[in-house]
Amino acid sequence: MPDRLTPEQRRRCMKSIRSRNTKPEMMVRRYLFSRGFRYRVNVKRLPGTPDIVLRKYRTVIFINGCFWHGHEDCPYFVLPKTNTPFWKAKIERNRERDMQKRIQLRLLGWHTIILWECQLKPTRRDLTLKGLERTLNQIYLENYALHKVRPYAPVEEETNGMLVADGGEVTTT
Numbered sequence: 610m611p612d613r614l615t616p617e618q619r620r621r622c623m624k625s626i627r628s629r630n631t632k633p634e635m636m637v638r639r640y641l642f643s644r645g646f647r648y649r650v651n652v653k654r655l656p657g658t659p660d661i662v663l664r665k666y667r668t669v670i671f672i673n674g675c676f677w678h679g680h681e682d683c684p685y686f687v688l689p690k691t692n693t694p695f696w697k698a699k700i701e702r703n704r705e706r707d708m709q710k711r712i713q714l715r716l717l718g719w720h721t722i723i724l725w726e727c728q729l730k731p732t733r734r735d736l737t738l739k740g741l742e743r744t745l746n747q748i749y750l751e752n753y754a755l756h757k758v759r760p761y762a763p764v765e766e767e768t769n770g771m772l773v774a775d776g777g778e779v780t781t782t
């Protein structure tokens with residue numbers, strides 16, 4: 610960071626760095642990396658700027674704060690006693706926005722995984738991260754199955770072209 614920043618600019622810069630590299634997010638990133646997953650972070654050209662993007666898995670991950678994103682039935686999501694209607698409306702808007710982003714991502718062919726802050730607290734962390742890994746592997750297998758199944762499925766209607774059926778074996782060229 611260059612030194613010519615004013616104190617205010619510097620404060621904002623530091624703040625934005627902090628919000629981008631929040632602790633739960635780093636934890637997820639470190640875990641995925643150690644398990645051999647490769648990803649990009651804060652991908653701005655995708656709806657909602659996902660925290661983690663795993664291209665090979667067609668999957669994005671958001672690490673959501675329980676309060677700001679309104680985690681239902683969560684002890685960490687408690688509306689403030691003052692200005693309650695204001696907060697309620699604000700959180701509701703955030704949730705609506707999250708939903709819209711998720712739909713947009715789906716239309717673009719992306720899976721979305723939401724990890725909640727409370728799921729990354731020390732007592733639940735291991736289970737959550739293992740579950741995440743399992744989910745990613747399932748998604749990969751499903752994606753793989755979808756692509757692999759396609760050439761087999763239409764073999765009866767479509768015997769011309771690239772598909773060659775020979776004793777039940779189907780090969781593509």
Ligand SMILES: [Zn+2]
Nearest residue numbers: 675680683727
């Ligand atoms: Zn929560």
